[in-house]
Amino acid sequence: MVVASVDNLADERSKAQFDVGAMKIVWAGSKHVFDVTDRMARIVASDPEFRKDNRTTLGRKELFKNTLRKMAHVVKRANELRLTEEEASKLRFFVDEPGYLDLHWGMFVPAIKGQGTEEQQEKWLPLASRMEIIGCYAQTELGHGSNVQGLETTATFDPKTDEFIIHSPSLTSYKWWPGGLGKVSTHVVVYARLVSGGQEHGIYGFIVQLRSLDDHTPLPGIIIGDIGTKFGSGAYNTMDNGFVCFNRVRIPRNHMLMRFCQVTREGNVCLSDVPKQMVYGTMVYVRQTIVSDASWALSRAVCIAVRYSAIRRQFGSQDRGIETQVLDYKTQQSRLFPLLASAYAFRFVGEWLKWLYADVTERLQANDFSTLPEAHACTAGLKSLTTSVTADAIEECRKLCGGHGYLCSSGLPELFAVYVPACTYEGDNVVLLLQVARFLVKTVSRLAAGKKPVGTTTYMGNAEHLMQCKSSASSPEDWLKPSVVLEAFEARAFRLAVACARDISKFSTPEAGFAELSIDLVEAAIAHCEVIVVSRFIEKVQQDIPGDGVKEQLQILCFIYALHLIHKHSGEFLSTGCITPEQATLANEQLRTLYGQVRPNAVSLVDAFNYTDHYLGSALGRYDGNVYATLYAQALRDPLNDTVVPDGYEEFIRPVLKQTMRLSRL
Numbered sequence: 032m033v034v035a036s037v038d039n040l041a042d043e044r045s046k047a048q049f050d051v052g053a054m055k056i057v058w059a060g061s062k063h064v065f066d067v068t069d070r071m072a073r074i075v076a077s078d079p080e081f082r083k084d085n086r087t088t089l090g091r092k093e094l095f096k097n098t099l100r101k102m103a104h105v106v107k108r109a110n111e112l113r114l115t116e117e118e119a120s121k122l123r124f125f126v127d128e129p130g131y132l133d134l135h136w137g138m139f140v141p142a143i144k145g146q147g148t149e150e151q152q153e154k155w156l157p158l159a160s161r162m163e164i165i166g167c168y169a170q171t172e173l174g175h176g177s178n179v180q181g182l183e184t185t186a187t188f189d190p191k192t193d194e195f196i197i198h199s200p201s202l203t204s205y206k207w208w209p210g211g212l213g214k215v216s217t218h219v220v221v222y223a224r225l226v227s228g229g230q231e232h233g234i235y236g237f238i239v240q241l242r243s244l245d246d247h248t249p250l251p252g253i254i255i256g257d258i259g260t261k262f263g264s265g266a267y268n269t270m271d272n273g274f275v276c277f278n279r280v281r282i283p284r285n286h287m288l289m290r291f292c293q294v295t296r297e298g299n300v301c302l303s304d305v306p307k308q309m310v311y312g313t314m315v316y317v318r319q320t321i322v323s324d325a326s327w328a329l330s331r332a333v334c335i336a337v338r339y340s341a342i343r344r345q346f347g348s349q350d351r352g353i354e355t356q357v358l359d360y361k362t363q364q365s366r367l368f369p370l371l372a373s374a375y376a377f378r379f380v381g382e383w384l385k386w387l388y389a390d391v392t393e394r395l396q397a398n399d400f401s402t403l404p405e406a407h408a409c410t411a412g413l414k415s416l417t418t419s420v421t422a423d424a425i426e427e428c429r430k431l432c433g434g435h436g437y438l439c440s441s442g443l444p445e446l447f448a449v450y451v452p453a454c455t456y457e458g459d460n461v462v463l464l465l466q467v468a469r470f471l472v473k474t475v476s477r478l479a480a481g482k483k484p485v486g487t488t489t490y491m492g493n494a495e496h497l498m499q500c501k502s503s504a505s506s507p508e509d510w511l512k513p514s515v516v517l518e519a520f521e522a523r524a525f526r527l528a529v530a531c532a533r534d535i536s537k538f539s540t541p542e543a544g545f546a547e548l549s550i551d552l553v554e555a556a557i558a559h560c561e562v563i564v565v566s567r568f569i570e571k572v573q574q575d576i577p578g579d580g581v582k583e584q585l586q587i588l589c590f591i592y593a594l595h596l597i598h599k600h601s602g603e604f605l606s607t608g609c610i611t612p613e614q615a616t617l618a619n620e621q622l623r624t625l626y627g628q629v630r631p632n633a634v635s636l637v638d639a640f641n642y643t644d645h646y647l648g649s650a651l652g653r654y655d656g657n658v659y660a661t662l663y664a665q666a667l668r669d670p671l672n673d674t675v676v677p678d679g680y681e682e683f684i685r686p687v688l689k690q691t692m693r694l695s696r697l
């Protein structure tokens with residue numbers, strides 16, 4: 032059955048004022064990436080092994096086994112099709128459920144590459160890349176996650192046997208959370224306190240074998256398992272996040288990852304002259320990938336909400352004629368279009384961050400560590416900003432879809448449940464923003480000493496101007512001038528950072544000031560991260576962009592992104608004196624105009640994400656708009672509808688009815 036709603040999307044598509052094909056390439060990053068992504072998405076969508084529409088109805092054991100089957104199928108297909116690394120990781124991405132492959136390829140392998148010596152890489156990487164071993168990354172403990180320096184697990188060197196003894200001294204020291212650890216991994220990189228000659232030498236990574244390669248049973252001294260069912264149905268429960276306790280497990284000395292610190296046969300600890308934070312390198316790498324991924328999750332939710340908002344009609348007709356598409360309501364637009372703009376903003380900042388990460392990596396290889404603090408601040412800050420916004424946005428998209436958004440068949444509940452831990456893993460978002468704040472306060476204090484800021488803090492070099500400037504916006508159109516927008520964002524961020532630095536100096540110690548002012552510091556950090564996103568978006572739309580109308584659409588989205596933030600944080604823009612209340616009103620007026628300009632293009636702007644119906648996994652977001660028939664078909668497939676009279680009728684419904692009948696006769 033095809034209902035009238037299908038016409039709505041065709042109609043919407045006919046209104047587009049830009050070349051959707053060209054926008055697809057901009058979104059993908061290049062024609063090459065578009066081709067690879069498109070091909071891999073279609074391979075997954077057309078393979079019944081990768082079916083995912085039954086996930087929320089499976090019990091934990093079935094669900095987990097189902098994921099094991101899919102991960103094995105990914106490896107099989109990757110080998111059969113002789114996929115490149117780029118292609119294989121896209122293929123795995125579109126399978127769209129957390130699984131041990133992510134931790135193996137995304138953390139275990141990078142940890143060895145980043146922290147292992149050449150010799151260690153030669154030994155372990157071939158085993159890992161042929162998947163003769165499966166690895167994971169165990170840093171977090173039951174009692175310690177954010178505070179890495181507080182980890183309790185010990186790795187004590189025993190010079191008699193030339194081994195390390197890996198030990199969990201307490202319940203709180205059990206490793207707890209690592210993905211892939213609970214049931215699958217054969218090996219792990221464990222982070223532990225290095226102890227040699229009776230002295231502690233800091234936290235380092237150690238490769239430990241967990242399970243037999245013959246029968247998968249845990250090796251002696253290892254107690255291991257899954258930590259239990261997590262939030263949401265389906266969602267992250269496809270993953271075996273695990274615990275492990277080490278009872279004096281012995282490993283050879285050369286299983287310590289020794290690129291930055293070597294322990295000799297005699298137990299001497301030799302530090303190389305690189306910053307000790309290099310041991311955190313895997314986290315920096317993964318944070319950078321998480322920023323790129325945020326735009327995928329956000330755009331997926333927005334795609335569902337935009338298409339459904341074009342289909343859904345409510346009110347607007349007194350005589351039972353055609354009702355108004357909810358997408359036409361300004362309130363719907365004001366909630367949805369900033370999220371659409373944010374998806375594009377995060378896509379571009381994610382691409383930029385990839386570049387920054389590659390640049391820093393190249394410098395580190397040449398022993399230039401000067402850009403490491405900035406790389407840390409950018410990856411930490413943008414990871415925090417983009418994941419927090421994305422998690423909130425998915426929930427907002429659910430509400431934008433009304434009641435049907437709450438159905439699992441909308442795809443949104445599971446997307447939220449699977450995405451929201453991104454605000455916690457790889458660094459709690461508040462903890463990471465405090466790292467950014469620390470970097471900003473340091474940058475501000477160095478200004479006073481005449482040190483020129485570089486990279487993303489270059490704008491702070493314009494200190495005198497940023498402290499005094501008043502916005503020149505005197506009409507709504509002035510808010511379409513990149514210089515006007517940027518100045519407001521930079522002035523707000525700088526003034527907040529300077530206020531924090533000034534106020535901290537009033538305390539007896541910087542630590543006391545930092546602790547007391549942490550709420551303000553977090554706000555200053557967010558403001559700085561928003562400068563980065565806004566300026567990268569502006570830079571992007573100032574480039575040559577091929578395709579009819581593509582640049583114009585991106586400009587509209589760029590200003591929506593910036594102006595909705597001015598509206599959201601108007602308190603800060605006003606209290607720091609960067610803009611006046613009248614200018615805030617003008618910005619809002621411009622924002623309303625921009626919503627009107629996006630409206631005819633909204634469906635095509637989400638089509639540009641090029642998502643298959645398989646990847647979207649949503650009755651509401653289908654490409655053909657056949658929402659109601661799909662909702663109905665999926666309802667009929669629910670296990671509860673397997674029988675007309677439910678299980679439990681005889682035991683629990685009939686007796687209640689009989690009891691009621693007896694009572695009514697009295």
Ligand SMILES: CCCCCCCCCCCCCCCCCCCCCCCC(=O)SCCNC(=O)CCNC(=O)[C@H](O)C(C)(C)COP(=O)(O)OP(=O)(O)OC[C@H]1O[C@@H](n2cnc3c(N)ncnc32)[C@H](O)[C@@H]1OP(=O)(O)O
Nearest residue numbers: 109119120123133136137177178179308311407456457458
């Ligand atoms: C053939 C088959 C083919 C098949 C193919 C299949 C392909 C599949 C491919 C799949 C690929 C998938 C990739 C996806 C990636 C993975 C998916 C992700 C899934 C989720 C995983 C989640 C994992 C985790 O959560 S791991 C645990 C993470 N834990 C944390 O993040 C802890 C957070 N805490 C910290 O980072 C630190 O404790 C911190 C920073 C809060 C404080 O540290 P510390 O106490 O040491 O420092 P401070 O005293 O605050 O600062 C001292 C100094 O150091 C600077 N600094 C801190 N951190 C860093 C850093 N990282 N880098 C550089 N500098 C740092 C800090 O700024 C200070 O500097 P000063 O100058 O002294 O101020």
Ligand SMILES: Cc1cc2nc3c(=O)[nH]c(=O)nc-3n(C[C@H](O)[C@H](O)[C@H](O)COP(=O)(O)OP(=O)(O)OC[C@H]3O[C@@H](n4cnc5c(N)ncnc54)[C@H](O)[C@@H]3O)c2cc1C
Nearest residue numbers: 168169170171176177208209210452455456457458459461
């Ligand atoms: C799905 C998932 C997968 C994971 N995968 C892995 C993995 O593969 N390997 C691994 O090692 N770990 C993994 N983790 C663990 C994860 O990295 C940690 O949970 C994360 O780093 C947060 O640490 P925590 O749990 O100790 O939070 P806590 O630090 O206990 O946070 C609790 C609260 O305290 C606040 N807080 C903490 N410190 C401060 C501070 N200094 N100032 C202000 N507020 C503060 C936080 O903001 C938060 O609100 C995973 C976690 C999840 C949820």
